[in-house]
Amino acid sequence: MRIQTLSPQLANQIAAGEVVERPASVVKELVENSLDAGAQRIQIDLEEGGAKLIRVRDDGGGIHRDDLVLALSRHATSKIREFDDLVAVATLGFRGEALPSIGSVSRTTLSSRQADSDTGWTLRCEGDEPSAAPEPCPHPVGTTVEVRDLFFNTPARRKFMRTEKTEYSHVEELLRRVALSRLSMELTLRHNGKVTQHWPAAGAPELWEKRLEKICGEHFVSNALYVDWEASGMRLWGWVGLPAVARSQGDLQYFYVNGRMVRDKLISAAVRRGYQDVMYQGRQPAFVLFLEMAPQDVDVNVHPTKHEVRFRESRMVHDFLFRSLYKALADQRQGFAPVIGAGASSTMPREERAPQGVVGPVEQTAFNLGWTTGESRSAYVTPRPEIFETRPRAETPELSGTVAPPAATPSGAAESPLLGFALGQLHGVYILAQNASGLVLVDMHAAHERITYERMKASWLGEGIAAQMLLLPVSVRVSESEAQLAEEHDAMLNALGFECSPLGPDTLVVRQVPALLQDADAAALLRDVLADLRMYGGSDRLRESINDVLANMACHCSVRANRQLTLGEMNELLRDMERTERSGQCNHGRPTWVQLSMEQLDKLFLRGR
Secondary structure, eight states: OOOOOOOHHHHHHHHHHHHOSSHHHHHHHHHHHHHHTTOSEEEEEEEGGGTSEEEEEEOSOOOOGGGHHHHTSTTOOSSOOSHHHHTTOOSSOOSSOHHHHHHTTSEEEEEEEOTTOSSEEEEEEESSOOOSOOEEEOOOSEEEEEEESTTTTOHHHHTTOOOHHHHHHHHHHHHHHHHHHOTTSEEEEEETTEEEEEEOOOOSHHHHHHHHHHHHOHHHHHTEEEEEEEETTEEEEEEEEOGGGOBSSSOSEEEEETTEEOOOHHHHHHHHHHTTTTSOTTOBOOEEEEEEOOGGGEEOTTSTTOOOOEETTHHHHHHHHHHHHHHHHHHOSOOSOOSSSOOOOSOOOGGGSOOOOOOOOOSOOOOSOOOOSOOOGGGOOOOOOOOOOSOOOTTOOOOEEEEEOSSOOOSOTTTSOTTOEEEEEETTTEEEEEOSSEEEEEEHHHHHHHHHHHHHHHHHHHHOOOEEEEEEEEEEEOOHHHHHHHHHTHHHHHHTTOEEEESSTTEEEEEEEEGGGTTSOHHHHHHHHHHHHHHHSOOOHHHHHHHHHHHHHHHHHSOOTTOOOOHHHHHHHHHHHHHSTTTTBOTTSOBSEEEEEHHHHHHHTTTTO
């Protein structure tokens, strides 16, 4: 076969195969163009789930009459001028392929008007680049793109489209993500002539929660922390769901990098680590998070649909995300929403947020229950702030930020502790306490399990990781690149009590492991560590495995149900909970305590009616 140049139509259809998968793909590309044009109001009209009609209308800056033909031509864009622009992309679209790709598989009409023009201009194409000149038309300032009969000239592609209901649901979910990415923008979706979704503009912070509630549900808003952290030119802000109300599926996870919706393995790993020690096994966290950073530090030109990104300093980004979330969840003492009713606003302005002390591990290292008796209100001491420490790496930046709880936290802790004072025990399982807000119920075993676990971790880190030489070294077959990784990170492995040495270009010998992991599968553990090193530039597999062992030990060492405690012992447990990070959940992710306010109790007994 001789080499030949593809026709423009065929080249566009090939590009369409990468960009246009279904109606939702078309809506994504068109809405992103509208956002790049500065639109504040966007309306999307669909017919038959988008198979018959997709119309996107915006109030953006519009397209110049002479640029309409170029807009439907390949490799034509207003967003990139030179290479320097490509390495610091600040817009959602930039390839110049979306409109011509869409036009090559549909009957497309492009209409637009700029503010300094007396009239609008329209241009049509049917499965090919336009051959006629633009024509004048009445049109407000902004742009309208009308896409009819998607895949009319590629019937094989059309057969892959699903039912009208399915295609519509994909568009609706896409627009939910868009509505979260631009809170100040008004977005309207119409299907078969009926308004099905409308998200009014929410430019002011006090309106953010309403949009969040409309998209993510009231339950999420009532049980989410508002976080805002900054370090090394990066900012992470948004909402993270409390661990105790995690979901069975990852269907409420929204992450944006510089306003762009992304699904990234590095980000997912960092978020998952942020919830370590507090998430019930098999559950998925819920979050709406925004990462802001310099455009030149993130490469968005790695995938045609731009869902994936690549970070210049991937390890630093990973650590920043992990530590921000880990710290936010550690600082939050409540850890669980009220059982009845909704929590208070999670989007309080900075100056109105309850103070959040950064509390480190408790000072005691004894693992047995050794509470004192006879505690009174005068004996209560405000927990002293500690430095957040999880053995940070030298390159990890210091964090600065705030966390707003989902429910108001009593101030003036010295007179009114967060968890109040014990009233008694219920069936030897729960502690009943009174605080400034009402009634507190504490799961005695779950709370003590968390306290014991955190003490064990603090002691383990303080004394260093003890290593155990293997009686019989373990040979592990690896790739040459993995062998090189092990050699490059030899110091880090040794610091964690793990020693391996090369035995040929594709074989490593494990001679030493952390003492607590002497019964673990050394070969499998090494392969997991090397996989992390390759993907993230570092690994916490060993530390996480050690933590799993400590968690099991803490569970067995903790106070059991039906043990009768004195009021003094109960109060000492409450004070320990207030001093301990992540005390809102046990090691398995279950809540350790819940709050019932006086208002909620009054409703139970119909008081005030």
